[in-house]
Amino acid sequence: MQTRLTKLLGIQYPVLMAPMFLVSNVAMVKAAAANGIAGCIPALNYRSNQELRKAMTELQAAEICYGINLIVNKSNYKFQDQLNLVLEFKVPFVITSLGNPSKVIEACKPKGIIVFCDVSTIEYAHKAAALKPDGLIAVTNQAGGHLGPLAPQELVPELIRLFPDLLIISAGGVGDYKSLNEKLELGVDGVSIGTVFIASEEADVCIEYKQACVDYSAKDIVCTNKLSGIPCTVINTEYVKKIGTQQNALQKLLSKNKTLKKWFKLWTYKRGMDTLYNSAFDAGYHNVWCAGTTIEYIDAIRPVSEIVKRIVGKK
Ligand SMILES: Cc1cc2nc3c(=O)[nH]c(=O)nc-3n(C[C@H](O)[C@H](O)[C@H](O)COP(=O)(O)O)c2cc1C
Structure with a gap:
């Protein structure tokens, strides 16, 4: 399962634990890393800058690969403070969503911070790709949260064809080994998986x-x-x-x-x-x-380690 994503992030499997508003936390991301994948937390999961700083300090001390998700549209009035922290901590990778990622790419790339941009249409992918991020995350119509309009079979092969120099990651529809392989067969460098981790023991939600x-x-x-x-x-x-x-x-x-x-x-x-x-x-x-x-794949509340094992086909 070695791909450009595993090499770039230094992880065992080509899988990101997707950022999930209110759900993702430090414990989940640490468990992700311990099981060979990389997790990402929305900066907005922290109500204050101090809380975000505390989480990043803990992740940095764990010496693992992790990401921070930045909402880049106007609704995020904390954007500049969050970006400043990302730069100060030199986080391993950033995922941008919902808007123009230019400020993030301009600020992060010179510091060696990897940037992936969420895209859900070809038109938007052209705009994001022109800014030269490291990769694009294809948010398909199978994704949880803010889903895209296109099926993976429509969006993913086209992104791979148009942007051969960028890593292409598919988001949505993966919950077990079979569905992971279906996406990898499309030629992606990796997948981004959210929903199945909501019912993890490590999540803080009720x-x-x-x-x-x-x-x-x-x-x-x-x-x-x-x-x-x-x-x-x-x-x-x-x-x-x-x-x-x-x-x-x-x-x-x-x-x-x-x-x-x-x-x-x-x-x-x-x-x-x-x-x-x-x-x-x-x-x-x-x-x-x-x-x-x-959620179709969820049959019990399990630790992150078990959820990852099911996905990557590890006994
Ligand atoms: C509960 C939940 C919250 C989400 N919150 C965010 C978010 O804050 N930022 C973001 O970029 N994507 C968010 N997403 C989308 C995920 O990052 C990812 O694209 C999606 O979970 C992939 O589809 P899957 O749920 O089928 O695995 C969220 C998804 C879910 C299910």
């Missing part, structure tokens, strides 16, 4: 969220644009059924209104993130749990 990943299956995953304004996969809980997955007429109007749309989008995003936060750590009736269709 037991109800983890158990829901065990109990629900792929057919229960729906796409909502009510959380961030961008399509996002969630488990179709009773509460999600009640509130629906589409913005109502007034919300649609506000998101198109010239003067109000900027504020409305920020407000929607903030409200959506608060809902996800409350559901992830304190389950009640208002449960909105983000997960992808790969």
